[in-house]
Amino acid sequence: MPQLDVDGATLTYDDEGPRDGVGAPLVFVHGWTADRHRWDHQLEHFSTGRRVIRLDLRGHGESGGAGSRTIEDLARDVLALLDHLEVDRCVLVGHSMGGMIAQTIALSHPGRVERLVLVNSIGRMTYSRGRGLLMAVSTLVPFKVFVAANIQRAFAPGYPREEIRAFVRASATTPREVVMTCYSAMRAFDVLDRAAEIRVPVLLVHGYHDVQLPVRQMLRLAKACPDATVRIIDAGHELPVEKPAELTAALDAFLTPKQ
Numbered sequence: 358m359p360q361l362d363v364d365g366a367t368l369t370y371d372d373e374g375p376r377d378g379v380g381a382p383l384v385f386v387h388g389w390t391a392d393r394h395r396w397d398h399q400l401e402h403f404s405t406g407r408r409v410i411r412l413d414l415r416g417h418g419e420s421g422g423a424g425s426r427t428i429e430d431l432a433r434d435v436l437a438l439l440d441h442l443e444v445d446r447c448v449l450v451g452h453s454m455g456g457m458i459a460q461t462i463a464l465s466h467p468g469r470v471e472r473l474v475l476v477n478s479i480g481r482m483t484y485s486r487g488r489g490l491l492m493a494v495s496t497l498v499p500f501k502v503f504v505a506a507n508i509q510r511a512f513a514p515g516y517p518r519e520e521i522r523a524f525v526r527a528s529a530t531t532p533r534e535v536v537m538t539c540y541s542a543m544r545a546f547d548v549l550d551r552a553a554e555i556r557v558p559v560l561l562v563h564g565y566h567d568v569q570l571p572v573r574q575m576l577r578l579a580k581a582c583p584d585a586t587v588r589i590i591d592a593g594h595e596l597p598v599e600k601p602a603e604l605t606a607a608l609d610a611f612l613t614p615k616q
Contacts, residue, residue, distance in 0.1 A: 358419070363437045366415035366422025369393070372442060374404035380612060381447050381471045382408035386435060387597075388453030388477075389539055390504065390528035392418025395452060398601035399608065410447075412438055414455075416535030424538030428454070428546050431539075432461040439469065448612065450474040452597055453570065454539065457546045463555050464548060474560045474608060477594050479570045480549035480578035504529045504536065513566035513593035524598070552581035559585045560611040562604060564592035586611065 361368045371393060374382075383403055385396040393411040403409050415422035415434055425431045435458060439447065449470050451459030456478020463470045498506075508525045528536075559582045563575045572589065579585040588607045592599040 360420075361438055361441050363415075363422075363434050366434065367420060368412050368415065368422075368434060368438055369419040370410065370412035370438060371400065372408070372410050373400060374408040375406065376408055378407040380407055382410055382444050384435070384439065384444070384447045384449050385409070385411040386449070386451040386455030386458050387411075387414065387417070388451075388455045389543065390417065390508070390531045390536055391452070392527075394418070395597040396450075398597070399450075399605050402605050402609075410438070410442065410444065414458075416532055416539075424532070424535035425542055426538055428457045428461050428542050429465075431542070432458050432465065435462060436466065436469070445469065446471050448472045448474065450476065450608070451478060452476040453478055453594065454543055457543065457548075460548050460552075460555070463557065464551055467554075467556065470557055472558050472560070472611070473555065474562065474611065475575075475578070476562045476596050476604065477564055477567055477570055477575075478561075478578075479574040480552050480581065481547045481574070482544055483574055500533050500536075501529050504531075507569075511569050511594040513564060513591070513599060516593065516599060524595070549578060549581060552578055553583060555582050557584065558611075560588065560607065561585060562588045562590065562596060562607050564594055564596050564599065565589050566592060567594040569594040 387395045392413045396411050400409050413420035416424050449459045456475040463473050505525045508528050512521050561575055561579050563572050579587050590600050590603050596604050
């Protein structure tokens, strides 16, 4: 289990698959209160023929360190890891907050990104009345209640309740300071007006039932990107765990050269 010390954090990561495999390395970035194991299905599938890298963001999973005040801070962590692993150019895949990090890297270091995949992610945080109310009371309720309220609504109707409870418990182990600072970082995220600067092919994969970051918000980003492909899957906000095989198939199709 390799680790890298970066600016007060210890990042735990996986680096698997052949270095001389087909195509640029795949780099997977998870979302808020999650960890690198969100990408287990993709790691198993792609690492047989391609280099695959994934990490636990600072304060998440098995990585130490305090939370970040901005998405740009988290993007710098990912870039530091890529520098350490001598990865000059990659296919960057981000889920939710990880997609915000991926967009930030694509905009600040366009030469590092060959293709961009955004899973349940958007270019600008916009809040419904209910979401705004949840934000307003978030500091007034017990921490575990706040986490549970966010995680429970992330899954599509009908997803097994016991599995949802397991994800709630796992998310609640993320330190409060990390949870809240990253939450604030997402609230401040807005690159929608710069999306036209992303000149590489972009795949946007989204859950039809996503109420955290609704499909209509993703479509605003897709419309702004010059070279965007959209795939809607019958799932909620947690596509990597709700429909991992369908997500992998969408990635495979995006990465396979058209004949």
